[in-house]
Amino acid sequence: MLTILICIDTPPSFMRRLHDLLLLLLGLLLVLPVAGVLAAWLQWDGPSASILREMAATVLPDYAVTSLVLCLAVAAGVALVGMGTAAAVTLFDFPGRRAFEWALLLPLAMPAYVVAYAYTDFLQFSGPLQSGLRTAFGLEGRVIPEVRSVPGAALVFVFSLYPYVYLLARAALGERATHLMEAARLLGAPLARRIASVALPLARPAVAAGVALALMETLADFGVSSYFGIQTFTTGIYKAWLAMDNRIAAAQLATTLLAVVALLLALEHRAQQRLRFAAARGGRAGSAEAQPVRLRGRRAAAAWTVCALPVLLGFLLPVGFMLRPLAADWSVLPWDRFLQWAFNSIRLGVLSAALAVVLALLLSFSLRSGGGTLTRGVVRLAGLGYAVPGAVIVVGLLLPVGWLQQAAPGSPTVFWVTGTVLGVVWAYLVRFMSVALQSVQSGYARIPGNLDDSARMLGTAGLGLLARVHWPLLRRSAAAAALLVFVDVMKELPATMVLRPFNTDTLAVVAYQLARDERLGEAALPSLALVLAGLIPVMLLSRTLRRRS
Template structure:
């Protein structure tokens, strides 16, 4: 019995083992932090003159458009997400359970696909204006619809595609906060609207702010919507400076200013997580469908149903239905002959990125478990910052240092080994896989780390006490128990890689075309019908992470 007690708790790692895990975590953090370091270094090198030139030309436009786009899209997402979350959590109306799940579906639709679809639907020759002319007999000069290809149109698309970030966190906050406090306010004479504004909303404000921070990060990182709607933002500015004008210095300066926005949003998001308060009580743990916080009349139930249906229709149902109708046309099916080549490129890229992310995430998770030091915690924080880095910033931040290293390596190989095959790293798929792994490391690490935390550490100690070596412990204990987490993490990274656009456009080699880049090129040439099938595949692939997010939100 004493021997069993001896191995009931895990042994501390040996100093040598802990140092090895710490070193592995620091190496991964150094590789993941390379683009941030490159951008910061470039911002310090000749910063005054470069920024003065940008400030006199394009920088004010980029700052104004980016800030205004974030403000408008964030306002739409916060209003829609918070309102729908309150209706789902606090009231009861027909279809509430179905809509509680369906309100997350817009996240399955990449924002750039929604931009292509709505631009085509609302175009002069599109179905909306055609039907309007047929129904009214009006001519083109008799009415004027708002131009969707504008900053307001971009905010509309981004707001209705990204509001589920706010909805998920707000729904959880409303469902778990104290019902007693709300009812106490009602008993003191407060009407439901006043009790919502003064009791429920302040308690849920940290969660809403956290969701809004995620929305703003996505808006800042957006390239497809801004580029297609001709909105000059930081992402489009970096892309044009780097590829269109070949001005690397300007692209790096823009990336440095963009990094200031990123740091502000990351800091805000971290503060909202630290600031969340827990006001739940016993009644909140089990909401009763027969005893809602706010009882609605028949008219109120109908209005609540409509209010929750509109975001789902705008953000998912209408675009998905329109895309499916285009995919059934002969033109779309004739263009699908080249689809296998794009599928192979996407599958290869997704599998390579998922494999690299899983390997690095396992190292980080085990380093945290075996060597829980401050250095490891800091390394993990740096290594998982990729979720906040826009694809354009990440691509530019990697190209500069790796391009210089590649030129030196190629020069050495040419002078000493007779190599004459050109650059070894830049312009290859390896660089793209590296960049995407940095971008989506957070997705893999969160899943693997949560799976590892559910494994009792005593199993490891017991197996070691029975003579099992590290390899056998890994194969017989950790591999089977971590398999679901690894599969989920790999699937999420794979799907995110399929949908990534700006980093893939900048870093991909000339012989690699993915579903996302093919859809972008066809839509840019006003050939959305030919892009319908690859776009529909991207939309279908996005349903998996949406289902995972919805499940986590309910938990």
């Protein structure tokens, strides 16, 4: 792999050993956070057992119940909204359908914690809505329920995460749903039965996969649950580590969360396998005999409403709520510090994206060049990182560093991990390496293998093959990978908040801190900057979907 610095005359056996050593080192770096969390159980002793019993008797039941209720509500909500919107734009034709096909992706640009800040600013007791209602109707006290609650958090997650279900369900229905529904119509089935007996079973694996992804994002969240004061596993991990100063308790909570996420990941993989099997046997959906059902009148209005509400609640209203303080008083906004926050975010994003793309290119090239079991294992480890919550990564990185510091007092290890950008970039690579890998590997899938054979016959091999043959064909995939990693790094909150060096606040961290201090008007500026950054990949994704349709 990383053998470009080695002389060309180096023996092949040495090159292979160096290649394997570097792969092994990379695998260890990627798996260390999970291994560090699991290794905390090796410190099992009397005090640890006492802490665990105390947690089980006090906070763990609340964490479990709250997380379970929240996940059930989010699962039902994203399944209903995602499946309903996907069915509307795929199976039916109504005014505005083409616009909704891409507009329904807009909530992907909104971090869930930004949506939470926006709604809190508008709906809280002193917000403009309740104040206006009390003034207009002479009411007193609270007019609407408290938004900072489990139901409020569930609504925030539903309208922020439903695009996961929408995308997968839309792809599944687009494969063959329209022509199968047309066949059912010719057999005399009414519209309601066609939807219930054909469309819904066809999209069930896609919905299950999308729900699993949404639940993983819900469990990994820190911003919404912490800001709303909800006692979930993620907030419990940070409280145990930072407030209680108990790293063993934090690691045990992280282990529980990691086990739940691993279960969700297994369910998502199983649903994806069923989805690929269902799609592989389908015919073309674009034939002239199989067209979406034309809706008119009340049915068209109902379909339009089903698609408009998620866009309104998940994107348009939050953006409007954040623009309100900007329009009211520009002087209250922290313009003087905004450029520094943006620079810190961009610097970390560019550095992490560049490293992730380089490693993804080298790993994918090694795998394409006949990589063995070690290469495949490292690629799998890298692919699992996206499912690991940021809280688990933080605990998994800091625990081994603390052990090393205890074993060798005075070691500069802690400084390099917590006092420089090394620690936070390391966490980003563990978290988002799979994003870069998926994009690069999809680009490699479009490069015929006979190009490699032809290049080798002409004397181009090794890294020369990557530089002269593969790279020109992978530029777009690499650029897409870099963009996706960059945006994910810009929005990442838990790992950044704990591991960032001193005086290196990012837009995400500052938005959270300002909102936590009830300075929601000032939080609007960094929050809107994050939304603008997130719009770029959403627009690229919508263009890709339009080309395929």
